[in-house]
Amino acid sequence: MRGIYHFEKISDTLACAGQPTEEQFSQLVNGQYEVVINLGLLNTKYALPDEAALVASLGIRYYHIPVVFENPQLTELDKFITLMDQNADKRVFVHCAANYRASVFTGLYLFAAGKLPEEELQDFVEDVWQPNTVWQQFLEDGIEHINDKK
DSSP states (O other): OTTOTTOEEEETTEEEEBOOOHHHHHHHHHTTOOEEEEOSOSSSSSSOTTHHHHHHHTTOEEEEOOOOTTSOOHHHHHHHHHHHHHTTTSOEEEEOSBSHHHHHHHHHHHHHTTSSOHHHHHHHHHTTOOOOHHHHHHHHHHHHHHHHHO
16 A cells, blocks of 8 residues: 555555555555554544544444553453454454554464464564564563463
8 A cells, every 4th residue: 555654565365554544544445455453542643533434434344452552461462363363354454653563463463373483473573663672572472472372
């Protein structure tokens, strides 16, 4: 999707990125995405005024899991993995403000689903950004959390 900040097409059915504009959301329809999962917060300078309504008006299913950047939670990861599993047969677009949250959550989902080996997870995230201490710890905790559930 041209111009969407840090857009990463992972497969024909999955992409993650930073916050799209209203116009860029229209591109998602043309890209045939059926589901949007927003991990960003509402009422911030980067958020759209009513993203849920905009996305719904385009005929795309919308989910919001607000993840506080400074304090991501494993319960949020569990919700995300459940949503991804429930929409496994759909074309899914995951986003946050800058694709930092989205890349980590998407990478952990791919690992949980057996689509990304643990040894490639760090590189997957670092293709987008260098996680800070909080997110590096969350990545490690997420791997352990997923492994404990196997």
